[in-house]
Amino acid sequence: MGLRTPQQYIDSIRDDRTVFYRGEQVADVTTHPIIKKAVHHAALDFEMTEDPEYRELAVVKEGGDEYSRYFKIPASTDDLLKRSQLIEAATALGKTLVVLVKEIGTDALFALHRVSRQVDQKYETDYLRRVQAFYKHCRDNDLALSVAQTDVKGDRSAGPQNQPHPDYYTRIVERRADGIVVRGAKIHTSCTTNVNELIVLPTRAMSEADKDYALAFAIPVNTPGVKLVASPYGGSPKSEFDAPLSADRKMMETITIFDDVFVPWDRVFMAGEHDFAAAIALGFVEYHRFTAVSYKLPLVDALIGSALLMADMNGIAKAAHVRDKMIWLISYAETLRALTEMAAIRGTGDADGIFAPDALTTNMAKYHFAHHYHEALQHVQDIAGGMLVTGPGVEDFANPETGDLLRKYLGGRAGIDGEVRTRAMNMVSDLTTGDFGGYHAVLAIHAEGSLEAEKLMISRAYDSRRTLAYAKKLAGIQE
Ligand SMILES: Cc1cc2nc3c(=O)[nH]c(=O)nc-3n(C[C@H](O)[C@H](O)[C@H](O)COP(=O)(O)OP(=O)(O)OC[C@H]3O[C@@H](n4cnc5c(N)ncnc54)[C@H](O)[C@@H]3O)c2cc1C
Incomplete structure (x- = not known):
């Protein structure tokens, strides 16, 4: 178990992830002229754990171990208040821009903990064990996380089944002995270009007919078949004088495409239990709106x-x-x-x-x-x-x-x-x-x-x- 330094975080996202910016594939997100601003901004979370002024707020000590407070599963009002204070402090340092590389992912992890037990009880699945193992992996390695919940959705008045094509909501296209194959696209996914892991959640309630869309999982961002098309919005060069808040910092959003992506079973947290899709979607949103009002x-x-x-x-x-x-x-x-x-x-x-x-x-x-x-x-x-x-x-x-x-x-x-x-x-x-x-x-x-x-x-x-x-x-x- 260990906290990472800002440099360790930056080194960890130099991998063979597939990111496109204005039509060109990005070789290294940490040196790309625009995306590096988002990397610099996200590094704030790691800088705060080293800063004596913020260390007590940003780090949890349990026995001899230390980990980022974002990963503290709330057990009291005090835990929620401290989490809120940390999010507020990080955003203030970020010149009003939320950092988000641990906030949103832990919102999802807390919701997955709460709902998986209920799913296991009804379906005799072992999702909670998988969620706990993934949570421990993220906490112990101090990972940066994104959450892709919002599907592209096509016709907003229709559910997944009644769309002009079957892929407007992310779905399972193949179930194998060792895992599932996933196809679809999520939109507006924040920070994806510069995090380690991507958590995918359902975006709405699902009916029995939508079983293959009732889907939650987590994968490293560089998993084969994951294609990130980054938004160039706000990417024009700015001087510190003209734009003192945004000249050197930014969040990146992507259209996150799952082009037949294989997900091993130990990373699957819902695969067809449609009657719990709403519980995961709303469970995440409740934590995430609290993150929002804090930031x-x-x-x-x-x-x-x-x-x-x-x-x-x-x-x-x-x-x-x-x-x-x-x-x-x-x-x-x-x-x-x-x-x-x-x-x-x-x-x-x-x-x-x-x-x-x-x-x-x-x-x-x-x-x-x-x-x-x-x-x-x-x-x-x-x-x-x-x-x-x-x-x-x-x-x-x-x-x-x-x-x-x-x-x-x-x-x-x-x-x-x-x-x-x-x-x-x-x-x-x-x-x-x-x-x-x-x-x-x-x-x-x-x-x-x-x-x-x-x-x-x-x-x-x-x-x-x-x-x-x-x-x-x-x-x-x-x-
Ligand atoms: C900067 C930014 C960052 C974001 N980051 C993330 C992220 O990291 N991860 C993530 O998963 N999402 C993220 N989001 C997505 C955000 O949660 C969505 O924008 C939001 O849920 C709205 O979805 P939408 O953009 O598709 O708009 P729409 O859902 O298309 O909404 C447009 C309008 O349509 C209405 N509408 C939609 N459906 C219906 C219906 N069935 N009947 C009647 N009216 C309807 C809405 O109320 C709204 O008025 C982000 C969004 C932004 C802007």
């Missing part, structure tokens, strides 16, 4: 800080409409923080004592964040002004003919010159506009499930009996 906290803090900074520099901090917008932003962010903590406090354990955050509160937190995100952007952009998208470049400040003129004319209140104000403006611009701001905005609405998925879970998780009984009592209606 949104530095983002909403950055929005408040940006509004404060620009209001001050623009000399409008005391204006009535600005105070009104600040109060809105503070309430927005602090409601998210309170709900996130409450999701852990209301968390409960299953028969084995594995804790999960409260589903109702987690979904309320995620829905609150996502539903109001664009309004938050509107307030920050309103306070900052149009220079978010019209300012000069770093070269113009360096040019002796224009530099001093820009310092003079682009300044704000007394003491704020044009270069300082442009730096602040560029940070807010990177956060709220352009490809990084746009990435955050779409991430807010879609990642970890769409708004409608969260609403569905709120209505499912809310127990209406208490309030209905109270209304009847108020009305004098006897049961």
Whole structure:
């Protein structure tokens, strides 16, 4: 058992994985000009375990052994809160961008632990033993993980069986004595280019007819037949001055194609038990939405800080409409923080004592964040002004003919010159506009499930009996 250094992590992803970027196969993801930014960003998780400031939060000590806290199977509210704090701290170091190379994978592992026991009890399978062995492999080797859950899905109104072709959902095409052969494609898979293992989960409930689609497994990313087509979104070169948040860091998403991939049985965690597909899908999502609301906290803090900074520099901090917008932003962010903590406090354990955050509160937190995100952007952009998208470049400040003129004319209140104000403006611009701001905005609405998925879970998780009984009592209606 051992923690890895950042360099050991980087060395471990130099293998013969099949990655395409803008039509070309990538020979080495750690040196590719764009993907290496994602590698650098992911290395943060490994740097934190070595950093005295974060070590206590980032590392769990059990007996003489140490491992990354991400792998700690939650057994209490305190475990959930510490996990949330670690995710928040890592994202803050990542300049509002979640690191995710252990967060999402452990969300899946916790859910697989909880559901596999139930599957084994009904079908006399031995999935839990396989999940436990895989979990130990990941924890003891400090591995980086991705989760491919979202299928390409084709016609959204139809299930796997009724699609224009049979491969819109990932499926088993052959069962062999030593394992299964899998075909299909998942989309939006984060970090796949630069992790060690890929966990695959079902994305929805499945019927008896969908048995071959009720599928969960894990494989190394360099398994033959796995083809990763990386998205070039946000991949244009940027300077530190123009884009202080995103110039040197990034997450990669891929379309993850399983071109008849062989998976040995000891890595298969569901193969046909369709009546548990929803339990795995939702079990993962509940942990993952808690991860989401935890990693949104530095983002909403950055929005408040940006509004404060620009209001001050623009000399409008005391204006009535600005105070009104600040109060809105503070309430927005602090409601998210309170709900996130409450999701852990209301968390409960299953028969084995594995804790999960409260589903109702987690979904309320995620829905609150996502539903109001664009309004938050509107307030920050309103306070900052149009220079978010019209300012000069770093070269113009360096040019002796224009530099001093820009310092003079682009300044704000007394003491704020044009270069300082442009730096602040560029940070807010990177956060709220352009490809990084746009990435955050779409991430807010879609990642970890769409708004409608969260609403569905709120209505499912809310127990209406208490309030209905109270209304009847108020009305004098006897049961
Ligand atoms: C940046 C980013 C990173 C992500 N990372 C990962 C990852 O690492 N792993 C992973 O597995 N997934 C990941 N996701 C996927 C994310 O969970 C999905 O985007 C989300 O579930 C929505 O799916 P979709 O994008 O296919 O949109 P769609 O499902 O097509 O949604 C579009 C619209 O259609 C509606 N809709 C869909 N189905 C129906 C229906 N049957 N009836 C009525 N309306 C419907 C939705 O409510 C929504 O309004 C990521 C997404 C993003 C944006």
